[in-house]
Amino acid sequence: MSELIVSANPDQTTEPANLGCYLCRRVNEQRIPLGEIAPELRSLLQGNVAAAAEASEICISCLDLFSRARVQIDSHHIVFEQTDHVLPTPLRMNADERFTGQGVTIAFLDSGFYAHDDLTKPKNRIVAYHSIFDAEDDRTSLETTDVASWHGMMTSVVAAGNGYLSDQFYRGIAPEANVVLVKIGRTGHIPDEHIQRGLEWVLENRAKYDIRVVNISAGGDAEQSYLESSLCQAVERAVTEGLIVVCAVGNAGMSPGHLVLPPASSPSTISVGGLDDQNSLDRAKRGMYRSSYGPTIDGLQKPEIIAPGIWVAAPILPFTPTADQAQLCSELDMAADSELRGIIESYEGVDKDFDEARALPVPLLRQLITIKLREGNVINQHYKYVDGTSFAAPIVSSIAACMLEANPALTPQQVKRILIDTAERVPGIEIERQGWGVVSPRRAVEVARRSNFGS
Numbered sequence: 468m469s470e471l472i473v474s475a476n477p478d479q480t481t482e483p484a485n486l487g488c489y490l491c492r493r494v495n496e497q498r499i500p501l502g503e504i505a506p507e508l509r510s511l512l513q514g515n516v517a518a519a520a521e522a523s524e525i526c527i528s529c530l531d532l533f534s535r536a537r538v539q540i541d542s543h544h545i546v547f548e549q550t551d552h553v554l555p556t557p558l559r560m561n562a563d564e565r566f567t568g569q570g571v572t573i574a575f576l577d578s579g580f581y582a583h584d585d586l587t588k589p590k591n592r593i594v595a596y597h598s599i600f601d602a603e604d605d606r607t608s609l610e611t612t613d614v615a616s617w618h619g620m621m622t623s624v625v626a627a628g629n630g631y632l633s634d635q636f637y638r639g640i641a642p643e644a645n646v647v648l649v650k651i652g653r654t655g656h657i658p659d660e661h662i663q664r665g666l667e668w669v670l671e672n673r674a675k676y677d678i679r680v681v682n683i684s685a686g687g688d689a690e691q692s693y694l695e696s697s698l699c700q701a702v703e704r705a706v707t708e709g710l711i712v713v714c715a716v717g718n719a720g721m722s723p724g725h726l727v728l729p730p731a732s733s734p735s736t737i738s739v740g741g742l743d744d745q746n747s748l749d750r751a752k753r754g755m756y757r758s759s760y761g762p763t764i765d766g767l768q769k770p771e772i773i774a775p776g777i778w779v780a781a782p783i784l785p786f787t788p789t790a791d792q793a794q795l796c797s798e799l800d801m802a803a804d805s806e807l808r809g810i811i812e813s814y815e816g817v818d819k820d821f822d823e824a825r826a827l828p829v830p831l832l833r834q835l836i837t838i839k840l841r842e843g844n845v846i847n848q849h850y851k852y853v854d855g856t857s858f859a860a861p862i863v864s865s866i867a868a869c870m871l872e873a874n875p876a877l878t879p880q881q882v883k884r885i886l887i888d889t890a891e892r893v894p895g896i897e898i899e900r901q902g903w904g905v906v907s908p909r910r911a912v913e914v915a916r917r918s919n920f921g922s
Contacts, residue, residue, distance in 0.1 A: 488526035501525060536837075555636055556775065556779065556862060560774075562869070563909045563912050567644070567872070568872055571869075571871045572644065572647060572676055573623075573644050574649055574682070575646060575684075578652035579619050579650050579652070580616060581609060581617075583628065584632050585632060586623060592627065594645045595648070596608075596609060599650065600650065612787055615652065615654055621781040622861045625779060625862065625865075628642060633849060637780040637846070639865050640869060652685065658688055659687045659688045659697070662687060663697060669710070679867075679868070680710070680713065681713065682861050684714075684857035688729075691764070696733075698729045698733075702735065703734065706736070709878070711864075711867050712730070715739055717856060719759040720760060727763050732761075737886060738902075740900065741773060741859045742901075743755060743777050744775055744778070745778070769902070770902045771903055772886055773904065775862060777854035778854070779853050796818075796840050796845050796848075798848075799821075812825065818839070820835060890907060
């Protein structure tokens with residue numbers, strides 16, 4: 468991934484004011500005196516562009532470009548100081564790659580899904596699909612793209628994707644697990660009733676598809692005691708009947724009350740908050756994501772554990788404008804300087820910024836490419852990095868699948884107990900926010916493997 472630093476040709480000379488901007492050579496652009504630019508932007512400009520010291524003005528378009536660069540530097544410099552790419556989840560979590568979730572089925576309750584290559588190639592591991600809105604369960608909908616497809620596609624691939632489109636680099640912790648996809652929403656908020664309908668379908672079909680783990684990356688309607696919530700009661704019944712139910716706690720950690728809503732407020736769920744490891748293997752850099760936390764209205768500790776909730780690699784939905792823009796950015800990032808303008812022209816209409824910038828000097832084009840990659844959270848043409856406890860929960864679901872592979876006799880209560888017992892506390896973070904700490908997949912699987920529960 469390109470750096471945000473740009474070095475113009477040292478032989479570049481200042482353009483006369485009446486011919487255009489000294490930097491981009493645009494004409495008829497409003498000019499801003501350097502003395503009126505914020506000091507941090509002025510230092511960025513003067514530190515990275517030759518001849519800036521000789522300039523007295525910059526055009527409004529170049530100012531915007533450097534302003535966007537400054538934002539990306541401020542928000543990303545810590546994250547990419549150790550490596551220039553987003554780390555894959557198994558590496559970040561130190562997962563035991565001998566266990567892949569083989570033979571275990573995870574059900575995902577989410578807004579919508581897409582049959583992504585990381586789930587279907589070389590073997591299709593989608594063993595069932597159900598939509599609460601469609602009595603026919605038409606699987607052709609998995610081949611079409613709409614706004615609802617994004618979320619469920621990402622959660623399922625984060626957990627069980629095999630990295631087919633990345634030579635197995637960006638894979639989940641359970642890349643051989645089977646998946647059941649249950650559509651419970653279209654766009655926006657998913658109500659309690661829809662989550663419950665999806666969970667009840669899983670209960671009715673769990674034996675048919677051998678479902679062991681249920682991932683719910685959706686929040687409910689409002690704070691409510693689990694004793695009065697029919698959704699929470701359905702969750703409790705599911706656990707009693709042998710299902711491991713993993714729920715995202717939500718992303719309201721910075722809001723007053725930071726409420727944990729059903730179904731994550733159910734006593735028997737494994738409720739997952741978000742870790743911010745700053746895309747680093749250095750444990751000293753660990754901190755909290757803005758995830759919701761309890762105690763709940765019933766006085767329960769939620770979340771019990773946390774997992775990465777930011778800088779998580781996830782798939783881009785194919786055949787969408789976002790996919791086209793990611794393809795363009797990735798090609799430009801890898802191209803030689805002499806190829807840049809030709810590539811931009813071949814993708815005319817895909818991205819307005821590049822359409823307008825094709826005549827820029829190469830150093831500015833390189834800076835724009837990096838800005839677009841970072842603004843779009845683009846890893847490459849197939850993946851981006853995402854955030855939210857919606858993606859922390861499937862990481863835990865994938866670990867549960869590996870634990871069941873290691874020891875199929877484990878009960879939901881035993882899986883939860885092992886995850887809690889093997890979690891690692893983050894120093895300096897309140898217990899209320901992190902629960903028992905960061906989930907430890909290698910330790911959890913090892914304890915599961917050695918346990919004689921059920922024997």
